[in-house]
Each structure stands twice: as C-alpha cells, then as structure tokens.
Amino acid sequence: MLPAVVLLSGCGLDIAGSDDTSAQSSATAEPTVQIAGAAMKGVIQQGLVVANRLIADKDGYHAPQRQAAKPALTADDGSYEWQLRGKAEGWALVELTADGGTRMICDVVPQCDQAGGEPVAFGQTMPLDSNFSLLGAGDLRLETVNLTPLTHLAVTLAERSGDGLSPVAISSAYTRVENWFGLPAGALRLTPPDLTNLDAMTGVSADAIQVAVANAAFLALVNDNVQWDSISDVLGDVTSQVSSTGQISITGDGTNVALADLVSAAALQSSELQNVVDSSVISQRLAVVQHRNVQRFKTIADVNEESDTSVADSGETTDENTGGDETAGTDSGSTPDSSTDTGTDTSTDTNTGSEEQVAGNTEPDTSGDVTSGGDTSSDTTTDETIADTGTDTNTETSEPVTETTPEETVPANAALLSWTAPLTRENGESLAMGEIAGFEVVYGTSAETLDQSLAIGDASVDELLVDELAEGTWYFAIRTLDTDGNRSSLSEVVYKQI
Template sequence: MTASESNAVTQTQEPGVEVAGAAMKGVIQKGIVTANRLLADKDGYYAPDRLAAKPVLTADDGSYDLRLRGKADGWALVTLEADGATRMICDVVPRCDQAGAEAVAFGQPMSLDSQFSLRGAGDLTTETVHLTPLTHLAVTLAERSANGLSPEALSGAYQTVEGWFGLSAGSLRLAPPDLTRLDNLGSVSADALQVSIANAAFLALVNDSAQWSTISEVLNNMTSQIAATGQIDIMGDGINVALADLVSAAALQSSELQATVESSVISQKLVVVEYRNVQRFKTIADVYADSDTAVADSEGSADSSEGTIDSGSDTTTGTTQDGTGEQVADNTDTTATDNSGDTVADNGTDTSEPPATDTVQEPAIPADAALLSWTAPLTRENGESLSMGEIAGFEVVYGTNPDSLDQSLAIGDASVDELLVDELTAGTWYFAIRTLDTDGNRSRLSEVVYKQI
C-alpha cells in the first residue's frame, strides 16, 4: 500500500466536520474552546457526550475553527473558558471598569477571571456557532427542557432570548461585529450591530457599580435566574440583574458609539439600534408569558411595521408591483418617525412610559432627519410566495413634492427594514419605497408618507 493510499484510508475511517464561529464580548483572544456532540439517551434526553474535538484557542479577532470527529450531522455544544492568558477587548464606551485595578479604555485588552465562560450550540450542518453572553443565556434556558439540550429546546431558547432583547428572528446566528473597529467594516446590518451592543451591555453594567465587580458575576446572576425560573427579572428587585437595565445600557451604548465612528452609514445604523432599544424598554413589561419557561414576544420584537409617524399623517400600507405593473404584494408598511418618538398612529404598539425609577432618554434622532421603517412583502399578486432570498433590496425615494420624488437611496440588503434619512432642509418631505427582486423586477411605489422638518 502506498503512502497516499494509506492517507486515503485514514481519512475515510475518521470523518469529521469543521465547526467555526467567533467568541465576542467584545473580542475574546486566546479563549479555550471545546466542543461536545449532543446525543440523546434511550428516553430522548439530550446531553453533552464526550469531547468531540481537541481544544483550540480563539484568534486575535475572536474567531475559532475546530474539527469534530464523526459525521457532519446532529448538534454540538461549544464552550469557551478563560485562563491567565485570555484577554477580552473592552467594547464599552468610554471605558471598562475593573475591581481593584485601573479602568481599561475602549478598544484596549483586559484580563478575564477564571470563572468566565460562554456557551453556544448549533446544528453541525450549518457549521457556525458563535459564543456570546446571549447564546450563553439561551443554552441555560434550553437546559430546563424536559428533553435537555435537544435541537427543539435549543432552537426555541435562541428565539426566546432574541425576544427578550427585541432582536429579529435568527439574530443570534449572525456574526457579531467588533464594536471597536466599526469603521473598518465594509458593511454591517443593524441586526448584527444590535446583537453586539446587547452583549456589550453586560459589561457596561459593571461600570460604576458597587454590586457587580466582573462580567462573570453579571452572567452568573442571570444564568441563576434563568435556571431557577426560566426568566430574567424585568425591572429589578435590588438584588438581581434586570432585563430593563441591560436594554437601557444597550440604548446608552448605541448613543455613545455614534461618536466613535466616522462612517455616516454605520452612524445611521447605530441611531436605528438606539431607537429599537428605547422602544424595547418601553414595552419590556409585555415580554413574559404566563408560563415560567416561555416568553411571549408579540409586541416586543423589532417589528418594522410598528413604527411611529409624523403628526398629522396616517399610517399607510403600500402595494408593490412587478415590472409589468401587476401587483406583487400588499403588505409593505412604510412609516416615518418624528424626532420626539411619540406614537401618533395607534397600531397596537404599547408606548406607555416605564416606571419613573427606570427611565431611558429618547434616541437622538436629528431634527433634520426622518427614521423610516417597512415590512418586506411576502407574496406576489398572483399568490406565489416571495421569499427573502428573492428580494435583492429596496429603493427609498423622497422629495419635497409628493408628485415628484426626485431623490433616492438604494438598499442592497433584503434584511434591512429601517433607514434614517438625514440632512433634510426645512419643509415637508414625502417618502415612498419600492422592492427590487433578484430577477431585476421593480415594484410600484408604496403609498406616500410625510414628515414636517
């Protein structure tokens, strides 16, 4: 047998699957990553099996890449732990406080205590498992399931945690960007930014706090709450970390980060994230369902159709058309937000003020700007479904004459559902949107909404 034949036999006998991802809270360098396959016993209870891969260290950008033994099927639990060499980049503006040590400036490395740990889980067919505080909470929640860490329990837990923080479905599977290097990114979605900022809020709670000395203490408190009740305390009881505190800290970080970037596009998306967090804070009391293990997110998610519009205008529902003029869809909601953030058109969104003891400032939407939001169409006029994969993007058109919208902004990302249009001169501005599909078809414009500047 030749050497090449011997290698071929070895590869056939030891199949494996590459699993990659990133450890972000902010960037975690030289973190120790291990993985276990999740297997069910005879009663259908899923738990980690023996280690399925040799430990690897995260790179300077927080990424890791390991190879699991066995076939590329099933789910795996991935765990990160810290030792004396592990470092985390401070992702809190302007600094990260440390008990008994000097504060670390935004963007600089800091040490982690030996108790620090993050977990995440994923389907091995996707081969991407990110490790963040939010995925860590989701794994803890899934462990309460009668079937343990089953695929169904994990999928449901990920969705539940997304609901707690007002994140779009699937956001925890997005690659979280490095908040300290935003200007170096070619592009980033508002959803991915919102995930990273929510993760940064965990460390932000340590700043100027006599109660929490490390991020490990914050995480351990939250996982204890979830393990015991399946929930996180809503507004706080003076002892436990409150969900409202985290959302409030995320809103503040969104605002602070705007001063750190030069890119107007990224700054605009940070304004959108700030707005989302403020609205989430207002409706946070509606998060929990009656069950102690489930979360109802009927009003809390980042639903682009639940926007606010300028005083005096009505919420409009536009219809999109294909290139032949036939109607493609009739569920594209286009709304504009005024600077105060007050809801004018009542469409079911709870805008009641939070208790006076827990207040959040409204996002600093510039006086010369309009925040637009919309819902992507789901069907064509002939009844055929229109998937997100068939949508190439959107075009927002606007101007001071509703019959001549002579300015436009193109959005080449079907997942984007909000846009801040700024540097508007005094007067009344009118806005509409059309959908572009991957075949080159352009819809007819939605109905027009307006805002007085």
Template sequence: MLPAVVMLSGCGLDISSDEDTATQSSVTAEPTVQIAGAAVKGVIQQGLVVANRLIADKDGYYAPQRQAAKPVLTADDGSYEWQLRGKAEGWALVELTADGGTRMICDVVPQCDQADGAPVSFGQTMPLDSSFSLRGAGDLRMETVNLTPLTHLAVTLAERSGDGLSPVAISSAYTTVENWFGLPAGALRLTPPDLTNLDEMTGVTADAIQVAIANAAFLALVNDNAQWDSISDVLADVTLQVSATGQISVMGDGTNVALADLVSAAALQSSELQNAVDSSVISQRLAVVEHRNVQRFKTIADVNEESDTDVADSGDTNDTSTDTSTDTSTDTSTDTSTGSTDEQVAGTTEPDTSGDSTSGGDTTTDTTTDETVADTGTDTDTSEPVTETTPEETAPANTALLSWTAPLTRENGESLAMGEIAGFEVVYGTSAENLDQSLAIGDASVDELMVDELAEGTWYFAIRTLDTDGNRSRLSDVVYKQI
C-alpha cells in the same frame, strides 16, 4: 471485501507487503470535522475552548460526549478552530473557560469598570476571572459555532428541554433569545464584529453590529453599578434566571438583571459608539441599531404595563424597526383585518398588486396587519389611519420604515385575538412580482419595521400574518419606496 494483512511468524519469516500496510492505514484513519468560530464579549483572547459532540442516549436525551482533550486557545481576534473526531454530522457543544492568561477587549464606551482595579479604556484588554465561561452549540455541517453571552443563554434555555441539548431544543432556544433582544432571525449565528475596530469594517451589517452591542450590554451593566462586580456576575445572574424559569425578568425587581436593563444599555452603547467612530457609513448603521433598541425597550415597557409578566420561552418580539425615518421613508400602515397596506411614500402612489397565495389550514389567520389577508373567506375593510413620520425622525437614506396595524378578525369574519397571532413576515424585493427577500417578526405587538441597507432603486414591500397554528395569510397589497 477488505484485503487482509497476513502475518506469518516463525522460523524467522515475517511476510507483509507495502501495499497491504498502506491499505490498513487508510482503513483505520478516522475522519475529522473542523469547527470554527469566535468568542466575543468583546473579543476574548487566549480563552480555553473545548468542543464535544451531542449524542442521544437510548431514551433520546442529548448530552455532550465528553472526551479527554487539550483545549485550544482563542486567537487575538477571538477566533478558534477545533478538530472533532468523526464525520461532519450531528451537533456539537462548544465551551470556553478562562484562566490567568485569558484577556477580553473592553467593548464599552468610554470604559469598563473593575471592582478590584482601575477602569479599563475602550479598546484595551482586561483580565477575566476563572468563573467566566461561554457556551454555544451548532450543526456540524455548518462548521461555525460562535460563543457569546447570548449563545450562552440559548444553550442554558435549551437544557431545560425534556430531550436535553437536542437539535430542536437548541434551534428553538436560539430563536427565543433572538426574540428577547429584538434581533433578526438567525442573528446569533452571525460573528459579532469587534466594536473597537468598526471603522475598518465598512462592510459590516447593522444586524451584526446589533448582535455585538447586545453582547456588550452585559458588560456595560457593571459600570457605576455596585451590585455587579464583573461580567461574570451579570452573566451568572441572567443564566440562573433562564435555568430556573426559562425567562428573563422583564423590568426587574431591584435584585436581578432585567431584560429592560440590557436593552437600555444596548441603546446607550449604540449612541455612544456613534461618537466614537469616524465612518459615516458605520455611524448610520449605529443609528439604525440605536433605534431598534429604543423601540425594543418601548415594547418591553408596553408589555410590562399591560401584563406584569416575564418574557416567556416563546420569546417576545423580533422588532428590527427603526424610527429614524425620513420624509421619503415608506410608512406602510396596515389596515386592521384586511390585507391592504395603506401606505404613503413621499407623494408616490402604490401599485395595487395584492398577493393571493396562501398556505396553512382552512382558517388561515386574517391576522391581516394592514398587510396580511387571511386566505379564508371574506375580508372586512376597516382601515386605520396612515401613520405619519415626524420631521424629527431622520433615518439613513437607504432605509424604509414600514408600519401596520394588527388585524382584529380573520378573513372569514371570525374574531382574531392578539394571542392567536404568532407574528408577521415582511417580504420585499426590487420587483413587485418577485419579492425574494424576507424578515420575520416573532411578536404580534410589533407594528413597525426598519428595513435597512437597501441599494439604489425602487423597492417593493408586502406583509403577511402568521397565526399560532402555523397558518399564513395572503400577502398584503404591495407598497414601494424609491431609494
């Protein structure tokens, strides 16, 4: 029971102990949780940020619980902090708007064009119009919510859910947008680095750089394009597409922004940035990002050629491959419909340690990409030829290029359509018996993956296939590369 503070008034008597007053104060104090993050498209300074909890109504529909509160301003590095009343539980929506004092650093090489003003040089600040806004959402237990064009699209996509901005809808939308742009899983939770200051960030990963460049692509489309006067125009067009259809036009119709436009612009910016940085480490990572975007563009073009459709809610591919591989890169071509990965690694031989653990239903996909073996039944060994890398493909020495062929049958002999394959999972590590790292690929059409930033030593790789029913194949044979 809580002690009560008894107030006796009358006859000039007012009794209240100091101890009771302190207790009352502690009982009424409301807990708070801090949300922090950064607003980057480039870096946005003096942007107005407000955060609100996402609360479900009696029907289970999630919407922001808006409260009257003064916005906080982003700092010179784009960061913000917001104190939200209540416990560190549930999810929150964070929104940024611009006013006359808001500025953005131009993160496009060599400059950012403005419809009503002179071009702004790379690394210099430029104003944002009052219609500019960004949104992001996240779990309050994580306490970090970044605000970028990509998170903005994800929130827009999540709003199409029948449950509103529910945790499930937000998580799914974040994954879908990552897949659209060929980003690794969880990339939208990474804080994008300032692309104008990469030489000072030798520890930044290729994944984080890729996210930053994908966001920069929205502004890059304004350059030399009379159709788009500002970043707000580009973002509004894509947001409207996602809101209306849950998709982005793949190749465009001459009117709307296309996914291919954005990925192509990202590839070009990756190339331009290599000439703008002095650090060889950063230059190598930019080369990796450039190739990822080139490969993503090729995939988009292939998909469009095969079926003239848009990128749907389920996403397209999560292609983090790079073709910048050297003669010593692992080329693990998977053999169709068996679990073996036939790989050639600079004259070395591969250990024959195929995995046999499986999960899923009785009909796990034999979606064996030359690496995945389903756990059901017999496996038919119809190996595809090993894919060789060409001498022109030069990659950083600390990378491994993996390739495979998607399976045509399950291990039990049943046929397997591409539409039944949800994607692949590459697992790797410094021991063939302990493949403790993994990368997810959310598209059956992807057949290459560049694994970068590998430390010196021998690295071992295997792959499994995932089907649309949630079944997983056994791991393929293990292949390796010496870094």
C-alpha cells in the same frame, strides 16, 4: 425565491446545509466536520474552546457527548476552529472558558471598570477571571456557532427542556432570547462585529451591530454598579435566573440583573458609540440601534405597568401589536411574514383593506388598497387578509396585516419594514402563531424581478431593516410559511426610492 426549508430553522439558524464540507483527516480515518465561529463580548482572545456533539439517549434526552481533546484557542479576532469527529449532521454544543492567558477587548464606551484594578480604556484588552464561560449551540450542517452572552443565555434556557439540549429546545430558546432583547429573527447566528473597529467594516448591518451592542451591555453594567465586580458576576446572575425560572426579571429587585437594565445599557452604548465612529454610515446604523433599544425599553416599561410581577419571556407583547411601542416611530413597509404589502394574494381573496408602506413612500399603482401614510395603529388589528400558499394542500396561510407608522430616521440607503402576522387561512380557518414558521422577504430593483431574499424563522417578528441598498427604486414583497412547509403566494409589491 428561497426554498421553504430556510424558514423552518428556529432561532434563525438556516437549516440548508451540506455534508460536502466534511473532510477526511486521513485515508482511513473517520470523517470530521469543522465548526467555526467567533467569541465576542467584545473580542475574546486566547479563549479555550471545546465542541461536543449532542446525542440523545434511549429516552430522547439530549446531552453533550464529551470527548477528551485539547481545547482550541480563539484568535486575536475572536474566531476559532474545531474539528469534530463524524459527519456533518446533528447538533453540537460549543463551550469557551478562560485561563490566565485569555484576554477580552473592552467594548464599552468610555471604559471598562475592574474591581481592584484600573479602568481599561475602550478598545484595550483586559483579563478575564477563571469563572468566565460562554456557551453556544448549532446545527452541524451550518458548521458555524458563535459564542456570546446571548447564546449563553439561550443554551441555559434550552437546558431546562425535558428533552435536554434537543434541536427543538435550542431553536426555541434562541428565538426566545432574541425576543427578550428585541432582536430580529436569526440575530443570534450573526457574527457580532468588533464594536471597537466599526469604521473598518462599513458593510456591517444594523442587525449585527444591534447584537454586538446587546452583548456589550452585560459588561457595561459593571461600570458604576458596586454589586457587579466583573462580567462573570453579571452573567452568573442572569443565567441563574434563567436556569431557575426560565425568565429574566423585567425590573429586578435591586439585587438581580433586570432586562430593563440590559436594554437601557444597550441604548446608552449605541448612543455613546456614535461619538467614537467617523463613518456616517455606521453612525446612522447606530442611531437605528439606539432607537430600537429605546422602543424596547418603553415596551418593557409598559408591560411592567400591567403587572409588577411580569417577566420578559418573549417579544410577543409587541410583536402582534399593531402600533405598540416596539414598532412606533419606525418606517413601515414590508417585513417577514407580510414584510411588504400583504396584498398580491389578498387582493384576489378576502382582502379587507390591509395597509402597508415602505419608509414613507407610496406603493405602486397596482396595490390599490395600500395607503401612502399615516399610523393605522391598533385599528388594523381587525383587518384580515388571506393568501394562497401556492401549494396543493388545504393548509393555505393568510398574509399578515401590515401597519404603517410615522417615518423614523433610518439610513438613507435602508428600508425599515413592519407588518402584522396573519390570523386566518384561505379556507377561513384560524391561523395560530404557533402554526407560522416564519416569513420570507423578497426584493429587487424591479417589481417583476425580486431576485434577493431574506428569511425569518420566527413568527413573532414584525419588523425588518433592509439596508445597504444602492440608489434607485427598490421593490419589496413577502410571503408566510407555516409549520407544515406551506408557503403563501407573494403579497402585493411595495417600493421605496433610495
């Protein structure tokens, strides 16, 4: 099992790092820490990258400590490296700008339109204007900070905090942006793959592809939309909204970029990309991404029907919904927080009949209260299961209530899991979403040996795709982690035959 600490990193940035990676530039020089990552929207080549530590002043306001240094250039694959003076501790802000030599690979199918220029074919390079920039931030103990339109929005959002770019503000902003686009927890720390070269990377996950497609949507909006001449225009509009209001308009007003526009463009791109890849594995994962974006678009539409002035500030409208559009049509099972049956501990406490299923397969005989199918929809919202945190404290967290939904086509070697966050602790006290730090999904080829795990540092996430599973029977369970570091015991084990 992973230690609880890996689930406490807001925005999905695992906080389990090491200072051992700091290097000495010379025998007498101060230590340095290397920051690395990739600039992807598609791949950005010869972009100018600068990194600065985020330092708090006497009032606790965090801002970058500017240092005079020559920018590093991104490589042909978008990667960069930066040596930052000092130890591998604290957080840093990384910024990319463009000049006359900067190029970006068009990752929009079939082409990328340019104002006043010929369209650029998918997979070919195109220039970037001098107004283009990307921001990203992260914990130096991880030493990896990727730069994408989504991380740019997250940093812009974090800058609104009264504490400036504090670790808490950045973590919260990363999580919030993930929720806007219906991305899995921690998605913004994933390095997006090059969408123009997917056949060469069959090991890439559906989650990483979803992040790349969401970033491609910003450039896709330039096509056939006369109000956007470049991706800089699109980014400028969205960041202006976020900077001003802390939100993105759901449907827009005919002038501004809307979240619905971006999600719709992402759904279309994931569909179009299926026609340009040869790998059946990648095609299946793109189908999963397309489905997720379609469901996210439906959720946005549902929210907008409730209020014409609604804005997208999180995914909570569906994350706690047991049967909403966000999870409709997905394979149910175990996922973060209760990602696999919310049973093991629940069966010994006040289990009221939680239900859980993995991709249409029934659970093992040991999970007596688990059903093998059907959509429990909102009927499960009243069911509460309670779990022991496995600690000596009195702050045990209850296991989440899972829901089952109709089977959806997902890769044959994957399990799509969904669940509902717990509402109470073992002692009967209520458990607020703000008290849940995240979840840990554990799995393996034996119910007794769940030797693999996935951490989710976001309480609002209620779905997880576990892919690249070898043939055989796979078993899953989940535990909840609260903000005090207490962990629930594992849920009942569920399984899927691959």
